[in-house]
Amino acid sequence: MNSRIGAAVLTALSAAALFGAATPLAKALLGSMSPFMVAGLFYLGSGVGLGVGIIARRFRRPAAQAATSHHFRKAEVPWLAGAIVAGGVAGPALLMLGLSSTPAATTSLLLNLEGVLTAVIAWVVFRENVDLQVFLGMVAIVAGGVMLSWTPGETGVSAGALLIVGACLCWAVDNNLTRKVSANDAMVIACLKGLIAGPVNLAIAIATGASLPSAITVGAAMLTGLAGYGVSLVLFVVALRHLGTARTGAYFSVAPLFGVAISLLIWPELPSTTFWIAGALMALGIWLHLRERHEHEHTHERMEHSHRHRHDEHHQHEHDFPYPGDEPHTHPHVHLPITHSHAHFPDIHHRHQH
Template identity: 55%
Template sequence: MSMPILYALLAASLFGASTPFAKALAGDVSPVLLAGLLYLGSGLGLTGVRLIRDGRWVESGLKAAEWPWLLGAIGFGGVLGPAALMFGLVHTTGAAASLLLNLEAVLTAALAWLVFKENADARVVFGMVVIVAGGVLLSWPTEEIGATPWLGSLAIAAACLCWAIDNNLTRKVSASDALFIAGAKGLAAGTTNTALALLFGVPLPSLLAGASAMLLGLLGYGVSLVMFVLALRGLGSARTGAYFSTAPFIGATIALFGFGEAANWTFWAAAGLMGIGVWLHLTEHHQHEHEHGLVEHSHGHEHDQHHQHDHADGLNPSERHSHAHRHAPLTHSHPHFPDIHHQHNH
């Protein structure tokens, strides 16, 4: 299993695991404020980790042309998305919302394939469909949903579209510092949701509940998002979104075995569908002759067939390192994903 796939599954595991724990906190903290604290814990925690790692505040390293992508991702995913979701939750049922949230993975893949021109063969598309089908089945209510106001459904669908745009825009800057990207998005989303909660007069939680929510956010939202960005770097938006769609199953598994919740036939059927979908993606083999143009960027790397440059400062090329480097034009053939080095047309 490649490292980008492992990053994607770790992102899904951390986010999925956070759901039952967040549910346990929901009795003490209102949903809007809980979302704000989770995101704030992510943003503040990752910013602190970055300061400790670098020993001081270091510039993001983003190029001028990359800032619009990041600001767009923060605007859609950290501001508009959470606001639309909170509005939708007020005007629809929880069961309907659970089903509608499966739209994020579908819309992420659709935008990646149709707008951003990521490669997709029949195997990958079918794997995506099967994984999403498992997510829909897992969240299918055991009782009748009932009538759902169209305004609430439209708002949640809009939130999913915002996050799908966020995922694809984040891919454009995924070669940059993942800690900075995830920390900036966490601070934006946390500030937005917390401000909304205070605006509506939501009471503040106890110190223990607030601290628990922020710690949970650091792990389930912050570290998970760092893993997600690293996966985007190596897999592209659609495939990362497909692996991340297993998060509901992971959360349900923890709720089942960790919190003693009962499992029904839909859980095991969803597990089978998601297992088939992940297997289809894991066994993908995409290879053809392709051309690399002249590219200059900075990211963590080891020397391989794409990184054969010299180092003037005595760096050991066999060890992983990060610096600005240039890729000369190259034409070759090997198995690959639509990562930061393979964004060519087919």
């Protein structure tokens, strides 16, 4: 349990690091491209790159892929479509429009709202469990992000700032909708989002008068998108399976810290005292989350889904295909009703009411 959760936490933090690194690079690219062009190339790079990875994976183990392949269930399609529209089309477009007229420091400050809005929607709308320790951990992480990006003297809410707030709300909705399909192949989820969102944003860019930049700039943008939007989303979805939406969103909220660190590497200078205090607050929040122990008797209803798993206490099932005995593996399987008690997180198997 501890090693699995620890791996999930590292996965969420890795997703935050990749996304945080993409933000200052996006700001730099905006100097030569329209906001929609940047968003389109970022997501197109994500979709194409992950698509190549999926094809390569199939050729590497064709027999295993054929035996364990699965598709999204019909009931999951609306959730996936909503996530793609909110997070892959509306969110990036609003962010890029906001970035074009908003100082980088203000943008970093406002981006902290994504984690807050993600948690609020998870707790209020989807009834994900929360206790005082998790709430305080979220407060500490957000406080660190606010301190990290606060610029004294800046007042008022500009139109650009409102656009960035809108982007955060779109991504918060995206995160919670993606939770509903997170048991599926994370690479396929991220690839579909990229292949749909990329062309849509590019079409908007070209329709509004933008033109494609040089091949080198296009390649740089697509590679940045593959890492910061593609691989980052894959890792985020994997973390969602094990940690739930609010907790994954909290870990992801440390992305601004990585963004500032990347900026310091690109434009070297000594970190300020504020940077270290912000880092300490975020570390405190992560520590509070890691100390959480949620345990009570709970009942699992019958469930059928597909994801990567081992044959632990939640996965005692037969196989309807030749099974060589290797673990972990992926295939559609059924969970029979069971009542028991153990420490758990709101993962894909523990989304019960309290």
